[in-house]
Amino acid sequence: MKRLVSLSAEDNAATALSDISPGDECCLEVAGNKYKFNAEEGIPFGHKVALIDFQPGDQVIKYGEIIGRATKTIKKGSHLHIHNVVSDRVVK
Known part of the structure; x- marks a missing residue:
């Protein structure tokens, strides 16, 4: 069963297709x-997982788009969410 989806060669984050x-x-x-x-x-269904190791400030790329930046060191295989990524898509 396929557990992750990613659409672009530039992606460094994938989406979990199941828990x-x-x-x-x-x-x-x-x-x-x-x-x-x-x-x-644990990574819940529909959430992002790190495909690489991140350092603070590194871009998080999903579906070929920069969606945010790492706020701390993140290991490959970790849950990517609001506790360790700040969105670049916030409208102020």
């Missing part, structure tokens, strides 16, 4: 890029 438990093995190939890792933590 992912800590330690679950995740594999994904998109546009020739292959990712394989164990989930660092």
Whole structure:
């Protein structure tokens, strides 16, 4: 069963297609890029997971679009959400 979806070779975040438990093995190939890792933590259905390690300020890219920036160090396989990513899409 496919557990993650990503649409662009530029993506460094994928979307969970089902709940992912800590330690679950995740594999994904998109546009020739292959990712394989164990989930660092639980990731709910529909939420984002890190495909790479992030440093504070790094861009988070989903579906080929910059959607935000990491606010702290994030390990590959971690849940990406408001606790560690600030949106670039906030309208002020």
